[in-house]
Structure formats: structure tokens, C-alpha cells
Amino acid sequence: MQKQEFHTRALTADDVDAFKHLRIQALAEFPQYFLDTTAQAEKRSQDEWKSYLLGDTKRIFGLFDNNSLIGIASIFQPDEAMPHIAQFAMGYIAPNYRGKGLSTMLYKARLDWAINETDFTVLKISHRKGNKASQSAVLKHGFTYIEDRKEDFGDGCVDWSCKYERILKRS
Numbered sequence: 001m002q003k004q005e006f007h008t009r010a011l012t013a014d015d016v017d018a019f020k021h022l023r024i025q026a027l028a029e030f031p032q033y034f035l036d037t038t039a040q041a042e043k044r045s046q047d048e049w050k051s052y053l054l055g056d057t058k059r060i061f062g063l064f065d066n067n068s069l070i071g072i073a074s075i076f077q078p079d080e081a082m083p084h085i086a087q088f089a090m091g092y093i094a095p096n097y098r099g100k101g102l103s104t105m106l107y108k109a110r111l112d113w114a115i116n117e118t119d120f121t122v123l124k125i126s127h128r129k130g131n132k133a134s135q136s137a138v139l140k141h142g143f144t145y146i147e148d149r150k151e152d153f154g155d156g157c158v159d160w161s162c163k164y165e166r167i168l169k170r171s
Contacts, residue, residue, distance in 0.1 A: 033153070058077065
């Protein structure tokens with residue numbers, strides 16, 4: 001049996017199939033926590049999936065057990081008119097790897113990239129009200145609660161989304 005070697009890295013176009021598989025798995029397992037749906041995801045072309053992985057103002061990081069993709073998380077600029085703001089999203093870790101503190105690696109990868117490779121000064125993140133695992137991780141990584149706002153979720157329900165932000169301090 002191979003020893004577990006966990007690491008993160010930014011995904012590339014070469015990772016598109018593994019990314020697509022894990023993203024659809026996440027949407028199927030937790031439609032109540034994501035804004036996207038499996039139906040929408042399954043209709044995307046291979047080029048659309050690759051476009052998620054490419055760009056100067058976004059990154060999707062993968063969490064790996066050796067060479068197997070077991071988690072994903074993104075950071076992106078949601079509005080070109082506000083180039084200093086980035087959004088964290090898409091956090092997911094495969095079921096067998098939860099509860100091991102591995103989400104910290106995905107937060108660290110996104111924070112390091114934002115601080116060292118971008119001009120972002122404000123990071124935003126949200127989760128559906130009641131998602132205690134996300135709430136705990138968000139607060140653990142220095143985000144401050146801002147407000148609740150209604151949103152349409154992937155399960156077809158409109159519910160409260162808890163909004164947070166983190167102001168980046170640069171050395």
C-alpha cells in the first residue's frame with residue numbers, strides 16, 4: 001500500500017478530466033451547497049471545462065493524495081470593474097478524506113496565491129446558512145462575517161447565504 005502524500009497545486013488543462021469528474025461529484029453530493037447544478041455541469045463542453053482552469057485572475061487548486069485528485073477549491077475575480085476583490089468558491093473534498101484537516105491546505109494555496117501573485121486586497125467567501133463545516137473553515141482562516149443574503153442554490157431552493165470577507169495584509 002502506497003503512503004499518503006498530500007499536496008496542493010494549481011490545476012492545468014491537463015487536469016481537466018479529473019477536475020470535471022470531481023466537480024460533478026461535488027454537485028451531485030451537495031446540490032444544496034453549490035450555486036451550480038449537475039445538469040448545468042454535464043452540458044459543458046470540454047473547452048468550457050478547460051476555461052475554468054485557465055486565466056490570469058483565477059486559479060483552481062487541487063488537493064492530491066499522491067497523484068489522485070481528491071479535492072478542489074477556486075479563487076477568482078468576479079467583477080473586472082473591481083480588480084482588487086477575489087472570491088473563494090468551489091471547496092470540496094472527497095468523502096474518504098474529510099475530517100483530516102486537509103481543507104487548510106486548499107485555503108493556504110489560495111491565500112498564498114492571492115498574497116504573492118496578485119493585486120487582490122479583499123477576499124470574499126460565502127456558504128449556505130447551516131453549513132457548519134464551511135462556516136468553521138471560513139472563520140478559522142481569518143474571514144469576518146459581513147451579512148446574510150438570499151441566493152438560488154443548486155438544489156432549486158432560495159435560501160440564506162452567509163457572506164464573509166478578509167482584508168489582505170501584505171508585508
